[in-house]
Every structure is written in C-alpha cells, then in structure tokens.
Amino acid sequence: MKALDLLIIGAGINGAGIAQRAAAAGYSVMLLDKSSIAAGTSSQSSKLIHGGLRYLETGQIPLVYEALKARRELLQLAPKLVHPVKFYIPVYRDSRRSALTIRAGLSLYGMLSQPDPLGRFQSLPTSAWTQFPGLRLAGMTHLFQYWDAQTDDKRLTEAVVASAEALGAEVLQDCNCVAINHDAKGCLVQYQQHGVMQEVYCHMLINTSGAWVNELLSRVQPAVAAPAIEWVQGSHLLLDLPAPPGVLYLESCFDERVVFVMPWQGKTLLGTTETHRDTPEPQLTKEETYYLLGIYCHYFPLAGGISALENNILGSFSGMRVLPSGSGSAFARTREVQLLSQTSHPHILSLYGGKLTTFRSTAKQALTLVEQQLGGRRVIADVDNLLLG
Structure with missing residues (x-):
C-alpha cells in the first residue's frame, strides 16, 4: 500500500495551489478528484482576478489588500493566462452609490494596490461615454474607469496542476473517495478508480472538495463534526452580442448587488447571481436568467427586451460558493477562506470558501498548518518564482 505525506481531495484551484506549494516544499503529494481538473466551480467563475472592490463596502479591507497583492503576483507569474x-x-x-462614494472607494482601492500601476483610476469625459454602444446615457453623471484582471479559470487551474506534477505530485482523476479511516498517525483512504478499489495511507488529508466539503467529511471514521454551511449559486449567461471594450460594473436594479458585463471569447458574458440552493449541484434557474437579463435591459434599453435577449443566449454556467451559515444576505457575508481541523481529527484539514484570485495565499496558509503537523521537508523549488502556463 502506498504511503505519502499529503492526500489532497478536490482538484479545483485551491487543491491545485496546495498541491503545487506542498510539492515544492518537498512533501510527497497525491491530488485526487472524483471528476476532472477544475470540473466544478473553478471553471464556472466570473473569470476575474480582482481585488474585489465591492468588499470594501462590508469592511473586508484585509481581504481586498490580500487579493490585490495576489493579482499583482499572478500578472507576473502567469502573463499568458492573466491579463x-x-x-x-x-x-x-x-444610483445607490454616489459619485463621491465611488471615487472614495476607488481611491482606497488604489492605495491598497500599491505599488501596482493598475491602482490608477479616472473619471472619463462625456465624449468617452459612447464607447459602450447602447448603454443608457440618460441620467448618467459620471463614468469611472479603473483596472483589474481577467483569466481563463480552467486553464489557470490546469497550469497550476501541471506545475505540481512537474514538482513530483501525483494527480489522479475520476477517483471517487469511498472511506476515510482516521487514526493516531494519519488516514487510510479507500477510493475507486475505473471500478477498481484502491488504498493509500496519508499522514495528512486536505479536503478541498468545494461544495462537497461536508459530504467528504461524512465518510470519515470515527465520525467528525462539520460546520453548518450554505450553498450559494453564482450563474452567468453568455450572450451572442459583441464583446464590450471592458468590464462594466453595474448596480443591480433589483437589489443591493453588483453585476458584471464582461468581454469573453468575442461575446458578452453577464453575471453573477447569488441564489441559495438546497443541493451542491449547480443548475441555472429561470429566476436567475430573468434577473440577469432584466439588469442588462435596464442599462441597455435598446437591446430589444428580455424576450429578444433570451434568443441571444449562447450558453450558461453556474458555480457554487460555500459560505458559513448565518443571517443576512450572501452579498454581505465574508469571503475569507476558512481552514478547519478538529482536535479529535488532527490529520484532516478542510477548506471552506476561498476565492480564485487568492488561491496562492490560501495554499500558503494551508502549508503552514501542514508544517506544524508534519514538520518540514527539504525544499525543492520556490513557487514564488515559478511561471505558470
């Protein structure tokens, strides 16, 4: 039976990032997924590498600072994938948010991003307002322009996994974890691959299975407690409309949220929603479709209305966020990642939440906990200098 330091279950962006960093630190690593690399939310995001301007509204300044630092790093490490x-x-x-409020928010955003040249912003003259054909100009008082970044989330995840493999990590896809037996030294894990039952022993198991994080914990013996969570679905529509010249950051006309109108593969990508679900399996709802199209029609009144826009839907996708249970809207809930381990099960570490942008700092936090549990190894590479893609 194979024995190793780390078994990471879930090959999304966080599992990939932890596998890369752990392998570089000299640990023996296996990354296992029940489907394929980035098959879940890590390929169903808004495709943005951004600081999260809207998080300033809820006082999540440390998260914004961390994300802006991560944006700067990814622009350097993955120039072919992040632009x-x-x-x-x-x-x-x-508008709910006045020009003064937006200017103050962008000023703070710029300060937090330093020394990044992308921290600059401007209020555009009226002559530049027509660069978005059909955008409602009636009642517009300002048009601000600032910078963030965009990526192909699936390709970025695949590039991180490829880096982990190059550093020695073993990556297995289409492997369903069946049972996890925790003991005093680690975990005996049984998984099925192509109908064949396999076993592996790991000194630490890292649960990065996203929306299925608690489902995986339900397979642990002795039983382990799991925190209460909520599944919040984020859906996007790809419209057969020419790509806009940049990303529009729009207030929803229905609630307090913001929605993006983005260029994607030469077309227009519209998203995202925040819909509470009773299952981790994402599925676009009619309500989400009309929510997104309604916002688009509000800002682009000449688009022909919702019925006409429905005929322009080329495709859609939905991803699932895991948020801690709580009162209030999901919009105001923290996006800080949580890395949780029970004292009764010290060899299992489970990841809740997290963002595409900050996967590298999440991996760094996880590795600190791994080192505390297992001790250090001989470092073989510095991930802060490894190019991706």
Missing part, C-alpha cells in the same frame, strides 16, 4: 482589463462604473442620478 489586465479595464473596468467601468457608470453613475446615475438615481
């Missing part, structure tokens, strides 16, 4: 993109915020007379 700067212009963002635009139109402000209207009836």
Whole structure:
C-alpha cells in the first residue's frame, strides 16, 4: 500500500495551489478528484482576478489588500493566462452609490494596490461615454474607469496542476473517495478508480472538495463534526452580442448587488447571481436568467427586451460558493477562506470558501498548518518564482 505525506481531495484551484506549494516544499503529494481538473466551480467563475472592490463596502479591507497583492503576483507569474482589463462604473442620478462614494472607494482601492500601476483610476469625459454602444446615457453623471484582471479559470487551474506534477505530485482523476479511516498517525483512504478499489495511507488529508466539503467529511471514521454551511449559486449567461471594450460594473436594479458585463471569447458574458440552493449541484434557474437579463435591459434599453435577449443566449454556467451559515444576505457575508481541523481529527484539514484570485495565499496558509503537523521537508523549488502556463 502506498504511503505519502499529503492526500489532497478536490482538484479545483485551491487543491491545485496546495498541491503545487506542498510539492515544492518537498512533501510527497497525491491530488485526487472524483471528476476532472477544475470540473466544478473553478471553471464556472466570473473569470476575474480582482481585488474585489465591492468588499470594501462590508469592511473586508484585509481581504481586498490580500487579493490585490495576489493579482499583482499572478500578472507576473502567469502573463499568458492573466491579463489586465479595464473596468467601468457608470453613475446615475438615481444610483445607490454616489459619485463621491465611488471615487472614495476607488481611491482606497488604489492605495491598497500599491505599488501596482493598475491602482490608477479616472473619471472619463462625456465624449468617452459612447464607447459602450447602447448603454443608457440618460441620467448618467459620471463614468469611472479603473483596472483589474481577467483569466481563463480552467486553464489557470490546469497550469497550476501541471506545475505540481512537474514538482513530483501525483494527480489522479475520476477517483471517487469511498472511506476515510482516521487514526493516531494519519488516514487510510479507500477510493475507486475505473471500478477498481484502491488504498493509500496519508499522514495528512486536505479536503478541498468545494461544495462537497461536508459530504467528504461524512465518510470519515470515527465520525467528525462539520460546520453548518450554505450553498450559494453564482450563474452567468453568455450572450451572442459583441464583446464590450471592458468590464462594466453595474448596480443591480433589483437589489443591493453588483453585476458584471464582461468581454469573453468575442461575446458578452453577464453575471453573477447569488441564489441559495438546497443541493451542491449547480443548475441555472429561470429566476436567475430573468434577473440577469432584466439588469442588462435596464442599462441597455435598446437591446430589444428580455424576450429578444433570451434568443441571444449562447450558453450558461453556474458555480457554487460555500459560505458559513448565518443571517443576512450572501452579498454581505465574508469571503475569507476558512481552514478547519478538529482536535479529535488532527490529520484532516478542510477548506471552506476561498476565492480564485487568492488561491496562492490560501495554499500558503494551508502549508503552514501542514508544517506544524508534519514538520518540514527539504525544499525543492520556490513557487514564488515559478511561471505558470
């Protein structure tokens, strides 16, 4: 039976990032997924590498600072996969957020991003407002432009996995974990691959299975407690409309949220939603479709209405966020990642939440906990200098 330091279950962006960093630190690593690399939320995101301007509203300044630092690093380490993109915020007379509020937010955003040149922003003259054909100009008082970045989330995850493999990590796909037996030294894990039952012993198991994080914990013996979570679905629509010249950051006309209108593969990508679900399996709802199309029609009144836009839907995708259970809207809930381990099961570490942008710092946090549990190894590479893609 194979024995190793780390078994990571879930080959999304966080599992990939931890596998890469752990392998570089000299640990023996296996990354296992029941499906394929980035098959879940890590390929169903808004495709953005960003600081999260809206998180400033809820006081999540450390998260924004961390994300802006991560954005700067990824632009350097993955120049073929992550590229700067212009963002635009139109402000209207009836907008919830005034021009003064937006200017203050962008000023703080710029300060937090230093020394990144992408921290600059500007209020565009009226002559530049027509660069978004069909955008409602009536009542517009300002159009702000700032910078963030865009990526192909699936390709980025695949590049991180490829780096982990090059560093010695073993990657297995289409492997369903059946049972986890925790003991005093680690975990005996049984998994099925192509109908054949396999076993592996690991001194630490890291649960990065995303929306299925608690489902995986239910297979642990002796039983382990799991925190209460909520599944919040984020859906996107790809419209057969020419790609806009940048990303529009729009206030929802229905609630307090913001929605992006983005260029993607030469077309227009619209998202995202926040819909509470009773299952980890994502599925676009009619309500989400009308929510997104309604916002688009509000800002692009000449688009022909919701019925006409429905005929322009080329495709859709939905990803699932895992948030701690709590009161209030999901919009205001923290996006800080949680790495949890029970004292009764010290060889199992489970990841809750997290963001695409900050996967590298999440991996660094996880590795600190691994080192505390297992001790250090002989470092074989510095992931802060490894190019991706």
